[in-house]
Amino acid sequence: MSQDTDPMAEIRASFFIESEELLEALQDGLTSLEDGDEDGEVINVVFRAVHSIKGGAGAFGLEALVRFAHRYETALDEVRGGRMEVSDKALKLFFQAADHLSDLVRESRDEGELPTERSQELLAQLDELIGDDGEDAAEEEIDFQPAGLSLDLDLGLPGLPPLDLPVAEDAPTEAPGFNIHFKPQLELYETGNEPFQLLKALHELGDCEVEILCEDIPALDDLAPEKSYLAWNIKLTTAADAAEINSVFEFVEGLCTLEITPLNAAASAPPPLDLSLPGDLPPPPPTLPDDDDVPVMAAEPAPTETDPVPVAETSELKPEPKAEKQTKAAGGGKQPAAKSVVRVDLDRIERLVNLVGELVINQAMLSQSLEQAGLSPHSDAMNGLEEFQRLTRDIQDSVMMIRAQPVKSLFQRMSRIVREASSAIKKDVRLITEGENTEVDKTVIERLADPLTHMIRNAVDHGLEDTQTRLDAGKSAQGNVRLSASHKSGRVVIDVSDDGGGINRPRVLQIAIEKGLIPEDSNLTDTEIDNLLFLPGFSTAKEVSDLSGRGVGMDVVRTAIQALGGRITIQSEPGVGTTFSISLPLTLAVLDGMVVEVAGETLVVPLNLVIETLTLSDVDMDMIRPGVLSIRVRGAFVPVFDLGVALGYREPLEDNSGCVVLLIAHEDGQRFAIMIDDIRDQRQVVIKGLDENFYRSPGIAAATILGDGQIALILDPTDIVHQAGNAAPLLDPALVSGASS
Amino acid sequence: MTDLDSTSKELLTFKLGNQEYALDIMSVREIRGWTKTTPMPHAPAFMRGVINLRGTVLPVIDLAARLGLPPTETTERNVIIVVKCNDCMTGLLVDAVSDIIALSADDMQPPPDVTNDGGANTIRALSLIDERMIRILELESVIAKAESVAA
Numbered sequence: 001m002s003q004d005t006d007p008m009a010e011i012r013a014s015f016f017i018e019s020e021e022l023l024e025a026l027q028d029g030l031t032s033l034e035d036g037d038e039d040g041e042v043i044n045v046v047f048r049a050v051h052s053i054k055g056g057a058g059a060f061g062l063e064a065l066v067r068f069a070h071r072y073e074t075a076l077d078e079v080r081g082g083r084m085e086v087s088d089k090a091l092k093l094f095f096q097a098a099d100h101l102s103d104l105v106r107e108s109r110d111e112g113e114l115p116t117e118r119s120q121e122l123l124a125q126l127d128e129l130i131g132d133d134g135e136d137a138a139e140e141e142i143d144f145q146p147a148g149l150s151l152d153l154d155l156g157l158p159g160l161p162p163l164d165l166p167v168a169e170d171a172p173t174e175a176p177g178f179n180i181h182f183k184p185q186l187e188l189y190e191t192g193n194e195p196f197q198l199l200k201a202l203h204e205l206g207d208c209e210v211e212i213l214c215e216d217i218p219a220l221d222d223l224a225p226e227k228s229y230l231a232w233n234i235k236l237t238t239a240a241d242a243a244e245i246n247s248v249f250e251f252v253e254g255l256c257t258l259e260i261t262p263l264n265a266a267a268s269a270p271p272p273l274d275l276s277l278p279g280d281l282p283p284p285p286p287t288l289p290d291d292d293d294v295p296v297m298a299a300e301p302a303p304t305e306t307d308p309v310p311v312a313e314t315s316e317l318k319p320e321p322k323a324e325k326q327t328k329a330a331g332g333g334k335q336p337a338a339k340s341v342v343r344v345d346l347d348r349i350e351r352l353v354n355l356v357g358e359l360v361i362n363q364a365m366l367s368q369s370l371e372q373a374g375l376s377p378h379s380d381a382m383n384g385l386e387e388f389q390r391l392t393r394d395i396q397d398s399v400m401m402i403r404a405q406p407v408k409s410l411f412q413r414m415s416r417i418v419r420e421a422s423s424a425i426k427k428d429v430r431l432i433t434e435g436e437n438t439e440v441d442k443t444v445i446e447r448l449a450d451p452l453t454h455m456i457r458n459a460v461d462h463g464l465e466d467t468q469t470r471l472d473a474g475k476s477a478q479g480n481v482r483l484s485a486s487h488k489s490g491r492v493v494i495d496v497s498d499d500g501g502g503i504n505r506p507r508v509l510q511i512a513i514e515k516g517l518i519p520e521d522s523n524l525t526d527t528e529i530d531n532l533l534f535l536p537g538f539s540t541a542k543e544v545s546d547l548s549g550r551g552v553g554m555d556v557v558r559t560a561i562q563a564l565g566g567r568i569t570i571q572s573e574p575g576v577g578t579t580f581s582i583s584l585p586l587t588l589a590v591l592d593g594m595v596v597e598v599a600g601e602t603l604v605v606p607l608n609l610v611i612e613t614l615t616l617s618d619v620d621m622d623m624i625r626p627g628v629l630s631i632r633v634r635g636a637f638v639p640v641f642d643l644g645v646a647l648g649y650r651e652p653l654e655d656n657s658g659c660v661v662l663l664i665a666h667e668d669g670q671r672f673a674i675m676i677d678d679i680r681d682q683r684q685v686v687i688k689g690l691d692e693n694f695y696r697s698p699g700i701a702a703a704t705i706l707g708d709g710q711i712a713l714i715l716d717p718t719d720i721v722h723q724a725g726n727a728a729p730l731l732d733p734a735l736v737s738g739a740s741s
Numbered sequence: 742m743t744d745l746d747s748t749s750k751e752l753l754t755f756k757l758g759n760q761e762y763a764l765d766i767m768s769v770r771e772i773r774g775w776t777k778t779t780p781m782p783h784a785p786a787f788m789r790g791v792i793n794l795r796g797t798v799l800p801v802i803d804l805a806a807r808l809g810l811p812p813t814e815t816t817e818r819n820v821i822i823v824v825k826c827n828d829c830m831t832g833l834l835v836d837a838v839s840d841i842i843a844l845s846a847d848d849m850q851p852p853p854d855v856t857n858d859g860g861a862n863t864i865r866a867l868s869l870i871d872e873r874m875i876r877i878l879e880l881e882s883v884i885a886k887a888e889s890v891a892a
Contacts, residue, residue: 354796357796358796361796601779601780602779646782647782647783648782648783649780649782688796688797688798689798690791690798697781697782697783697784698782698783699782699783700781700782703779703791703798705793705796709793710777710779710793711779711791711792711793711798712779713779713781713782
């Protein structure tokens with residue numbers, strides 16, 4: 001039946017979506033552990049994340065994933081049970097395991113090839129860590145297979161068939177074992193668990209004396225058939241340890257009252273309970289005998305021993321202070337029931353964004369035609385239009401907010417990059433992230449991943465010194481890479497900084513000269529030298545390392561950032577560190593633009609690039625050499641480019657007087673000017689991508705539709721200067737001519 | 742009425758100067774009157790620019806210039822045929838649209854093997870209707886070629 005597959009695929013898909021969230025929670029938890037958060041709830045969050053992934057994977061028969069998750073979980077359980085300290089080494093391994101787990105999840109989802117070798121390697125390390133021989137762990141992998149759902153509706157009702165478990169009549173009292181009091185709550189049944197399976201599992205661990213406690217069952221008249229009345233006392237004689245018992249009840253944690261007390265020597269054991277008459281028995285003692293000393297369990301004291309309430313509460317039906325703590329510990333990443341979230345297909349949002357774009361254009365058209373109709377600005381129509389404009393802008397903002405996402409997921413990926421990069425080159429590096437809740441358009445986030453990865457690797461590889469150099473310089477052995485995001489005046493600023501040695505400017509200069517990128521006698525400022533890093537084919541690494549230094553360095557990063565409408569700048573101080581700042585527009589969908597006219601064509605210049613506008617009179621313009629002009633702005637010479645000529649719209653003008661000049665800020669603070677005919681308007685425009693595979697005009701970033709329905713091209717002024725100047729614009733024009741001659 | 746069996750094709754015929762051309766009608770999305778194009782800087786001569794097609798940016802090719810004929814002089818009576826080819830929408834500027842005809846495979850002859858003058862592979866087949874020659878365009882190469890020229 002074809003219907004069988006579809007719902008399954010859907011459930012499977014939602015498992016993977018949930019896994020992503022769980023993996024995020026896992027990362028969060030590990031990060032707070034790394035930050036020294038000793039809260040026991042943190043490790044529980046970590047544990048639960050792995051555990052839930054394991055559970056889900058089991059349901060879909062993802063064997064490899066289950067196996068890895070299980071052993072990972074076993075190791076985490078050691079920490080959770082307080083049997084192991086979270087050392088740096090352990091934490092590092094946990095992080096690696098988390099990374100690997102996410103690889104496994106992804107590979108399972110895409111049905112790709114599973115990196116089994118890496119699994120083995122990590123598992124061996126995990127086993128080594130917990131000092132486990134790893135064998136029993138490998139063998140007990142069956143116990144979490146979800147029990148087949150036999151939906152007997154009389155579960156837990158008095159009519160439950162008697163358990164035909166063979167009961168040891170008189171177990172030797174000195175044998176190791178546990179007293180287990182188990183009272184399912186209603187939710188246990190509701191979630192499809194069955195006490196019988198649990199009892200059966202217990203029986204497999206050793207000899208059981210099972211006693212059913214029926215005293216809670218009310219008179220038949222009062223009996224609500226769907227309630228849970230039964231409880232069990234189980235006296236289990238087994239060689240297994242508490243962890244194994246706990247693992248039997250793993251899936252019903254929080255769904256039942258569970259007390260597990262080691263069956264000590266006869267002295268502290270509860271009164272021996274025969275399989276006596278139900279109903280006659282006293283309720284289980286409210287507090288079970290306290291064991292100060294547990295000889296049989298000396299190696300591994302049962303984690304629940306002093307705390308009869310099960311460790312992890314997952315049930316949302318039982319709000320406890322713990323739940324709050326958990327939320328706090330997860331850093332707001334996972335807030336059960338606090339926020340309700342709707343998953344929406346991205347296509348639908350895209351469609352909405354496009355429609356809003358249309359709305360903005362239509363509104364501009366309407367306002368233009370109303371103006372042309374000569375209506376008074378105080379007429380009702382004009383007032384209504386104003387209101388309409390305000391609403392449009394609100395809608396637009398709200399729609400953009402739907403697409404906005406915190407950069408957190410991106411940052412988490414980066415922390416993995418740092419871990420991998422630092423271990424590859426044996427540097428001790430710590431990534432500090434700030435502002436991970438800063439929201440950025442989803443498409444921007446996606447397209448930031450590659451450049452950011454590159455920058456982070458660079459910071460680890462080139463930015464930070466090796467450990468010895470750091471110690472010699474009086475720094476901590478551990479290098480710090482800081483990744484921060486924040487909103488600044490309508491843009492998003494992402495900084496990647498390291499506390500390394502800073503840019504080695506003489507070396508950079510030397511390389512640039514060696515590679516013929518600049519003339520030998522260049523006299524460059526510090527900023528100019530730093531910006532040489534962005535030149536194509538520049539790489540400072542003396543040796544090509546695995547990580548970076550293949551010569552496709554920062555220029556690729558810069559291109560990618562610029563394609564997003566962003567800018568990238570460097571600040572570096574020798575011996576203190578280097579900071580790369582990326583400044584990005586909040587969205588790729590709208591832009592504040594200046595509508596200008598050149599040679600009869602209408603163009604849009606991104607407003608944020610324009611720092612000043614001037615009207616040209618003859619005296620301001622000088623010719624440096626034929627074809628290269630400059631203007632004087634308060635005593636400084638600024639190169640100027642005629643936009644009409646640069647775009648091939650017209651021949652150079654005989655007389656430039658009356659033209660308007662836009663002063664444009666370059667990323668590195670350099671300025672240049674472009675000459676246009678007139679400024680027409682300043683407005684928000686909707687960015688329309690140009691068909692990339694058809695024809696890409698140099699100097700044109702995108703297009704937009706103006707109020708009259710005409711298309712106007714959006715300029716990329718930097719590119720224009722690049723084309724017109726025929727060389728990197730960051731260099732002084734004089735240098736350029738020197739270089740080309 | 743035309744009997745559409747599997748071998749016959751409906752074609753849209755149009756004029757470039759005094760020559761008649763035809764396109765597979767399945768690739769035609771719509772026909773628009775002439776609107777002013779926004780020129781793309783430094784684009785090849787046959788790229789007329791871009792127009793606004795209900796909110797998307799549509800590149801427009803001057804088909805005559807593309808095929809090596811004298812460029813179309815734009816008047817109010819010119820039309821833009823919007824075609825879709827390989828999921829890519831393109832406008833073709835032509836002088837006028839004439840007719841829709843149905844041709845069977847027998848009516849179409851392969852173009853004579855001419856030397857590679859750059860325009861040969863843009864014609865897929867030739868046909869005669871009322872003693873007039875109809876040139877049936879190979880749309881993919883018209884547009885793909887444009888791309889490669891641009892790149």
